[in-house]
Amino acid sequence: MGEREEISRGLHAGESYRTIAGLLGRAVSTISREVKNNGRRDVYRAIAAQERARHRARRPKQCLLDCRPALRKTVLTLLMQEWSPEQIVGYLRRHHGDDPGMAISPEDFKSSETVVTL
Numbered sequence: 001m002g003e004r005e006e007i008s009r010g011l012h013a014g015e016s017y018r019t020i021a022g023l024l025g026r027a028v029s030t031i032s033r034e035v036k037n038n039g040r041r042d043v044y045r046a047i048a049a050q051e052r053a054r055h056r057a058r059r060p061k062q063c064l065l066d067c068r069p070a071l072r073k074t075v076l077t078l079l080m081q082e083w084s085p086e087q088i089v090g091y092l093r094r095h096h097g098d099d100p101g102m103a104i105s106p107e108d109f110k111s112s113e114t115v116v117t118l
Contacts (some may be wrong), residue, residue, distance in 0.1 A: 004046035007031060009043050064108055071102050085109035 003024050010020040017035070021028040036042060065072040067117035071092075078088045085106045096102035 001046065001050050004034070004049050006042055007034060008046040008049075011035065011044050064104060066103055070103060074102070075104065 003026070007020055010023070017028050017031045021031045024031070030085050034049065038044055038052060065075060074089055074092070076093055078091065083091070088109075089104060089106055092102050092104060
């Protein structure tokens with residue numbers, strides 16, 4: 001929260017991302033990403049950014065496959081055919097690349113929530 005306050009103050013004072021990053025000992029890209037993810041230079045507010053971060057980090061999170069029945073069905077079908085996680089990800093990208101609801105990463109297979117769900 002303290003760093004977000006410093007970012008907010010720096011933006012309000014018209015400081016550059018580079019200046020703010022130097023003061024906080026952070027990379028310029030970190031400051032830029034933080035501001036971009038939480039509005040923009042003229043609307044960034046530390047409290048709102050902190051609330052969004054807290055919301056994104058809440059646990060427990062619902063399992064990806066529980067949220068997306070079509071994805072779950074496809075993944076289960078391919079796993080029963082002994083496809084590897086990497087093969088499944090490749091298949092989904094080839095056949096459903098334009099549908100974010102059918103996206104999964106190989107790392108998602110390693111999470112305990114996915115294993116329990118399967």
